Amino acid sequence: GAGVSQSPRYKVAKRGQDVALRCDPISGHVSLFWYQQALGQGPEFLTYFQNEAQLDKSGLPSDRFFAERPEGSVSTLKIQRTQQEDSAVYLCASSLERRDPYGYTFGSGTRLTVV
Amino acid sequence: GQQVMQIPQYQHVQEGEDFTTYCNSSTTLSNIQWYKQRPGGHPVFLIQLVKSGEVKKQKRLTFQFGEAKKNSSLHITATQTTDVGTYFCAVYSGGGADGLTFGKGTHLIIQP
Numbered sequence: 001g002a003g004v005s006q007s008p009r010y011k012v013a014k015r016g017q018d019v020a021l022r023c024d025p026i027s028g029h030v031s032l033f034w035y036q037q038a039l040g041q042g043p044e045f046l047t048y049f050q051n052e053a054q055l056d057k058s059g060l061p062s063d064r065f066f067a068e069r070p071e072g073s074v075s076t077l078k079i080q081r082t083q084q085e086d087s088a089v090y091l092c093a094s095s096l097e098r099r100d101p102y103g104y105t106f107g108s109g110t111r112l113t114v115v
Numbered sequence: 116g117q118q119v120m121q122i123p124q125y126q127h128v129q130e131g132e133d134f135t136t137y138c139n140s141s142t143t144l145s146n147i148q149w150y151k152q153r154p155g156g157h158p159v160f161l162i163q164l165v166k167s168g169e170v171k172k173q174k175r176l177t178f179q180f181g182e183a184k185k186n187s188s189l190h191i192t193a194t195q196t197t198d199v200g201t202y203f204c205a206v207y208s209g210g211g212a213d214g215l216t217f218g219k220g221t222h223l224i225i226q227p
Contacts, residue, residue, distance in 0.1 A: 033214050042203050042217035043158065056213040091157060098213060103148050103160030 002026075004107035006092050012113045013082045021077045021110045023092030029105075031098050034067055034077050035091040037109070043091055049075060050098065082114045119147075119206055121218035129226050134191040136221035138204035145207060147187045148215065149178060153200040158217075161189075191223075199225050 005024040013019050025032050030051055035043035036059075046065070048056040051072035060067070064083075069075040079086055089111050093104035120139045128134050138147065146165040150158040162171055164180035164187060171178045177190045191198055201222045205215040 035214075035217075040222075042219045045208075045214035045216065048213040059214065093158075099207060101146075101163050101165075103150070103163060104158075104215065105160070106157040108157050 004092055004094050004105050006090075006107035006110050008110060009108065010111050010113075012115060015084060015114055016081050017114075018078065018080045019082055019112065021079075021090050021092075021112070023075045023077070023094075023107060025073065025075070025092070025094030026105055027073075029094035029096055030072075031095045031100070032069060032075050033093045033095075033104060034075070035093065035106075036061075037089045037091055039088075046077070046090075048098075079112075082112075084114050087112055087114045119204055119216065119218045121204060121221055123221055124219065125222045125224065127224045127226060128194050130196060131193050134194050134198070134223055136189050136202050136204075136223075138187045138189075138218055140185050140206065143184050144187075145184075147180060148205045149187075149189055150203045150205060150217075151200050152203065152220070156200070158203060194223070194225050196225055196227060199223060 007022045032049040034046040036046055037043045045059040047067045049069040052069050064080045066078045089109040091106050091109045093106045095104050122137050148163045149161040152158045162178050167184050168182045169180040175192045179188045201220040203217045203220045205217045208216050
């Protein structure tokens with residue numbers, strides 16, 4: 001597609017619920033990144049995929065967070081047993097290569113609110 | 116991993132005034148990228164700087180990379196209301212880690 005597509009745009013979850021956030025990157029983009037952005041802060045790295053391989057998950061805050069990209073295109077970020085501190089915007093980004101000189105293309109994000 | 120400090124955190128300017136944001140690192144950077152995020156929007160890539168002392172211009176925006184490759188700046192001449200947003204610098208973490216590390220950003224507020 002023309003850009004990175006994320007769904008849903010907004011998600012309200014009750015504390016303890018599981019959520020799944022979807023990212024559809026630009027076609028042909030090998031690299032896919034998930035970031036978490038709290039209000040008024042910069043994006044914080046969560047995890048990185050090269051094709052279907054998850055090469056870096058050092059930023060995932062706990063074992064409640066899980067990401068996958070089984071066919072090397074669409075990716076899903078799953079959060080189990082959501083907590084209030086998980087409330088944030090979750091951004092997906094893709095690029096042609098890991099260190100792309102043309103930077104990342106970000107999606108519009110999913111705003112998660114845990115109540 | 117690499118950390119970058121951005122200053123100022125907030126900048127209020129009158130429309131037509133100039134604006135500068137600075138990004139500083141304690142270690143030498145391989146390169147640096149700049150992004151702009153409009154209110155309610157997502158980060159949009161502006162530019163990458165690689166060479167020591169590099170200066171790049173995009174219309175009213177001027178980007179500089181320090182001689183020691185430890186700092187960078189973004190300068191906007193004669194701000195317009197369309198410049199409102201948060202400007203982030205971003206660098207690759209050390210040790211070959213894969214994701215960009217973003218600064219906390221400078222929020223530009225423009226008063227008409």
